[in-house]
Amino acid sequence: MxxxxxxxxxxxxxxxxxxxxxxxxxxxxxxxxxxxxxxxxxxxxxxxxxxxxxxxxxxxxxxxxxxxxxxxxxxxxxxxxxxxxxxxIDTSDHMHFKCTKCGEVFDIFKSAKKLLPKTEHKVINEEVYLYGICKNCK
Structure with missing residues (x-):
């Protein structure tokens, strides 16, 4: 430091x-x-x-x-x-995107809860992982 x-x-x-x-x-x-x-x-x-x-x-x-x-x-x-x-380090609800070429993991600051239809279920934890090719590897 x-x-x-x-x-x-x-x-x-x-x-x-x-x-x-x-x-x-x-x-x-x-x-x-x-x-x-x-x-x-x-x-x-x-x-x-x-x-x-x-x-x-x-x-x-x-x-x-x-x-x-x-x-x-x-x-x-x-x-x-x-x-x-x-x-x-970011403990807020958000998704993660992993590039299958370089292996880097990116934050996607959108909550998956907003994508769910109205239900009586209560979401207490959110873990959504997306995989693909990042903009640097395209």
């Missing part, structure tokens, strides 16, 4: 404390990465992105931190690739 981001790091630290999470440097940096890089990473992808700047970072720390953040409602787990868990 760059020095000019010290104020932002303090905001993350405050958020973690509010959620009952001990604000270690690694947790702050992981959260910072997720908010500034909206790439829907898996734990392994995130580990590979951060290991260069944090040589003491372990895969276990990344996995446990991501799961802790998800359990506290700070992240959403997405299963767009079968059993591989990816993480989304």
């Amino acid at each position: 760059k020095r000019e981001n010290k104020i932002y790091a303090e905001e993350i630290k405050k958020l973690l404390i509010e959620k009952g999470i001990s604000p270690s440097y690694q947790r702050i940096r992981i959260f910072d990465f997720l908010t500034t890089n909206r790439i829907h990473p898996s734990a392994e992808m995130l580990y590979l992105q951060l290991i260069g700047e944090m040589p003491t970072l372990s895969r276990t720390t990344v996995y446990s931190t991501l799961n802790l953040f998800a359990d506290k409602g700070m992240l959403k787990r997405i299963f767009i690739e079968g059993t591989l868990v990816r993480f989304d």
Whole structure:
């Protein structure tokens, strides 16, 4: 994390404390990465992105931190690739689009609830995954 981001790091630290999470440097940096890089990473992808700047970072720390953040409602787990868990910092209801060529995952900010006919069912969770070719790969 760059020095000019010290104020932002303090905001993350405050958020973690509010959620009952001990604000270690690694947790702050992981959260910072997720908010500034909206790439829907898996734990392994995130580990590979951060290991260069944090040589003491372990895969276990990344996995446990991501799961802790998800359990506290700070992240959403997405299963767009079968059993591989990816993480989304945006916990609002929205769809995801995965490019079958490059593998990138994009947010589609439209709620699927609006597409449903009126029913007496109450939607409590929304997970819609779309697959195709992104505009960069066309």
